[in-house]
Amino acid sequence: MAESARRARGGGGAARRAARTAVSFETARYIERNIPNFEVLTEEALEIIEHNADTVLEEIGVNFPDNPDALALWRDAGADVQGERVRIPRGLARKLCATAPSTITQVARNRDRDVVIGGKSLVLAPVYGPPFVRDAAGGRRYATMADFEKFVKLGYMSKWLHHSGGTVCEPTDIPVNKRHLDMLHAHMTLSDKPFMGSVTEPSRAQDSVDMCGILFGKDFVQENTVMTSLININSPMTFDDVMMGALKVYAENNQACIISPFIVGGAMAPVSVAGTLTQVLAETLAGIAYSQLVRPGAPVIMGAFVTSIDMNSGAPTFGTPEAAHITYGAGQLARRMNLPYRSAGSFNGSKLPDAQAAYETSNSLNMGLLSGVNFMLHACGWLEGGLVSSFEKFVMDADQLGTLHHLARGIEIDENAQAMDAIREVGPGGHYLGCAHTQNNFREAFWKSDLLDYKPFETWSDEGARDTQALATARMEKMLADYQQPALDPAIREALDAFVAERKAAEPDSFT
């Protein structure tokens, strides 16, 4: 989108020079599935859950604390509002949700990297939110803005990652009330992939919209979705006024929000899958209906961040079969609402990027693909239950995301794929390595890792007997060494710098 912004601001020669000298790194197009979704809930079970969710909304209701504007909107829409409690008559929430679009196109400043969220698509975005980072060299430590920038660069360089994400780690060395400015600035200037806005205060959501106005042009932002931001529901059934304030800013400005319960099953939802799905549906119905009260047609994504709990320790657990069931089921519920769906990710509870981390992550990534997820936040880099963004795991997971792309292609059945000529040519007891069909097809036939080791034992031993983490350290370092900043109109860059400086000067630092 640099094109229209450049015209608007009259940037010219410098931008063209920057574009000529910048290296372009390949990024795969977002996934468009050519495989079916995996569905575990029967029609009868879906109807029971939908009926129960409406019962929850009607009988129990949801809370919108400290938010008289929201309560007024609900009252006008026909809900029963008493204090902060909103009880929604059966069918009303679903009816309100019907104005939400089924598909969202999020525009990137590099238009080749626009993403479509909805239908058969799957968009992959990195880890979001951890206060700590880890790498093999430095161990576990509080995240800084320098770490944040490294993650944005790695995301830009990662072929299978379509989205730059949002809070790839919390830059704890920047004041809480100002770090959103630096984070957005980093996504806008160090990458050209789509990104997320701030949700920690409504004013920070507005800053995000204003910075996008600089990057894309103000009118363009009103007409196009250029951010997808994460609005968590405070489960069970509570809609925090700060998050709802940010949602309001984004909805009013035509920007997309993921409206997502954050549930550790057994603590914030019932200890059963069907009960959790009922609550997830009730909460997302209420939240999405609210977004449509704010602005009918506002782009939203139905989210489900759901995991299970270790009942002995109280720790959340990841990559579990119960999380898979919920993810499959919530996908079916989202499709019946005709809404884009967010779930799954590189979830795991391990402290290290080891086998536990990988088992749990693969379980979640695979179920995410098969459950019809359209937007996968946390698709790479998550460690230790979301407390840590891991550099090595970021590149390890980002490599595995390639398997999802190839799985989603499905099975080709044209004449070339049938390969009857090859079978005839080779015959019993022969081998295919040299046959014409193999020579013509081998380059594209199989997914190939850019990270994992397939070498013979002896070669691998001679090269230092490296485990996956060690291979990832080397790859991460190479990616950062190879990184080249994507071109950006210097006038836009200067305007972004000025905006950040001005907003930072406007209030004192706060670290709480």
Added chain:
Amino acid sequence: MAESARRARGGGGAARRAARTAVSFETARYIERNIPNFEVLTEEALEIIEHNADTVLEEIGVNFPDNPDALALWRDAGADVQGERVRIPRGLARKLCATAPSTITQVARNRDRDVVIGGKSLVLAPVYGPPFVRDAAGGRRYATMADFEKFVKLGYMSKWLHHSGGTVCEPTDIPVNKRHLDMLHAHMTLSDKPFMGSVTEPSRAQDSVDMCGILFGKDFVQENTVMTSLININSPMTFDDVMMGALKVYAENNQACIISPFIVGGAMAPVSVAGTLTQVLAETLAGIAYSQLVRPGAPVIMGAFVTSIDMNSGAPTFGTPEAAHITYGAGQLARRMNLPYRSAGSFNGSKLPDAQAAYETSNSLNMGLLSGVNFMLHACGWLEGGLVSSFEKFVMDADQLGTLHHLARGIEIDENAQAMDAIREVGPGGHYLGCAHTQNNFREAFWKSDLLDYKPFETWSDEGARDTQALATARMEKMLADYQQPALDPAIREALDAFVAERKAAEPDSFT
């Protein structure tokens, strides 16, 4: 099955004493899926592949070298036999396959551990065949009989493993022509789970049948399937006389065989998924048809061991999307033949039980469950492309197999699962940890690992900051320390000992 064997031989008091003192270790019942299969091939694609497979059999044919008996059977059945090449008229192979049973019950000497192979079942068996073993303490080394016995003990102690397997590693310190005797003796005496027979010579298959006659009673073996053995096809389209000889022994004795192409895609089959599926179907049709020529009704399992290749190095690769496509597709083809299906496993190409090993393994285990596999060989312990049986990975994978059991349960939707009372009791802003529904359900609600670490970072650090491999070493050592041999009638044990001694004395040692 000790019961009838004991009666047959008149064993008595000693057996009962042994049964009283032996500890019984819990083993989960084999999986019965309450979830659908994942199907990627359309009806049209399935019909094309089936048509092409028949074209392969009719036009190109398959080789049965050095096997005049097999060629005679084929000729009598109406095939066109020229030299060792057998061309099978369209439709004949499938017609012959129709006498194979759709479901096999393999009896264990502990009848609680009988397994059903077919329909919606999934039976999990350990790694098969590696000449090397690895553990953290000793590194990578040639496998010995002592290693073999440790793996059988670990399999016996593994809750989620239904089957003791076969060649869990190659005991390279025992002569090649005698090791099958020691391996079978170990499975029969150190475990009470079902097991596999020898296939490396027809005479060793006969030894396997004879030893089962001692363990179960001779008549019982003729009337019941007590072994499932692995018959590999020498792809492309070649049926080795040694393997076919072993198959003949088993088929004649009512014992089950997995008839399985062993394919590295791009080398032993075309570099495309549809082409590979065509060859897999042609080969298994021919092999299973042959088993039914030997004995109509002989129990067989349609196998597909298929992986892809790294075209740069020629190394096989595992847990790849192409392997997943083939596994899903072959499952559909097997179900259309109404035959039990074997595929997937703890496949990976890593040298260490690290993140690469776990990513690739999880990819394969999950696709195995969803593709409708009925018998999963190599379900735990596989490392380094099948060259190594890993002690740590055995217990790591065996723990993950629990996730497949819970996934397969599907989603309950009864009143308790709906949990509406819990949602009413807790309400907006509450928490579920203490509510009645949680207290009544938490023990059974979530799968729980017996291995992985969910502890807070500080606790984990204080306990030594162990990675998954270190946790697995500790668990493996505890399992071996806790191991207690299952009771066996001493008369049977003596008869097995005597059989092995007699057969070993009958010929000189051979190590080739």
